[in-house]
Structures are given as C-alpha cells and as structure tokens.
Amino acid sequence: MTDLATTSQPLEWDSITLAGLRCSAHIGCKPEERRLPQALLLTITIYLDTRPAANSDDLAQTVNYSHLSKAVIELVSQSQCQLIETLAAQVAEKCLTDYPPCQAVRVQINKPAGLPNAEGAILSIFRQRTTGKS
DSSP states (O other): OOOEEOOOOOTTOEEEEEEEEEEEEOOOSSHHHHSSOEEEEEEEEEEEOOHHHHHHTOGGGSOOHHHHHHHHHHHHHHOOOSOHHHHHHHHHHHHHHHOTTOOEEEEEEEEGGGOTTSSOEEEEEEEEEOSSOO
16 A cells, blocks of 8 residues: 655645546445445546656656546446545545556545535545655
C-alpha cells in the first residue's frame, strides 16, 4: 500500500482534473440502497509536474486521463463498499499506485441519491505521496 499523507495541497503543482465522471456502484449501508447500482459523479484532480510532458510532448511523461477514467469507472463499478469514504480512498490509492507521475490526488464523490432533499451527499478527500515513514 502507498504511504499517504493528508496535508494541504502544494499550490505550485500542476493538475489534471476529470470533472463529473459518471459511474455507478452498488453502494450504501442499507440493503435497499445496494439492491440496484446508484449513480455517482466523481471529480478527480491529479497533482503532478507537467513540465517533463510539456518539454517532450510525450504522453508517457504524464497521466493518460483517458486510461485513468476507464480504470476509475471499472474500479467503482466493481466496488462492494458501503461508504463513499472507503470508495474515495480506494480511488486515491489507485491513482497514486498506478500512475507514477501523480504526486497527490483530490477525489470528490457526489452521491446524488444520498439525501432526498438535496442535490447530493458530497465527500472530498486529498491524499499525497509521503517521502518516508514516521
């Protein structure tokens, strides 16, 4: 498992954002919530240094956001989590583990059916690589 920190985001980092990624998952604490897949909207911001890719014009030097979006949709659709907190942590871990240029990630999950009188229940987490263990 990747060492993660929850410190604030460095302002100097470049970022790539996948906004409003439509996914569905059997998620929720109640059996009736898990009966059918629920729509989720994910916004994922990857923090990285884009200079190597900009200087080389080489996709291998950055995060391929098309590949990332497919990987996240697959992870979410196969998830058996009850909580969006667990799912967000799994998405963050995937980003940091599978995409080496990614130094930090913010994952926001909107569960539109989460509250009957609201546009959704939204969770946002931030994780970054750590340089060593404490």
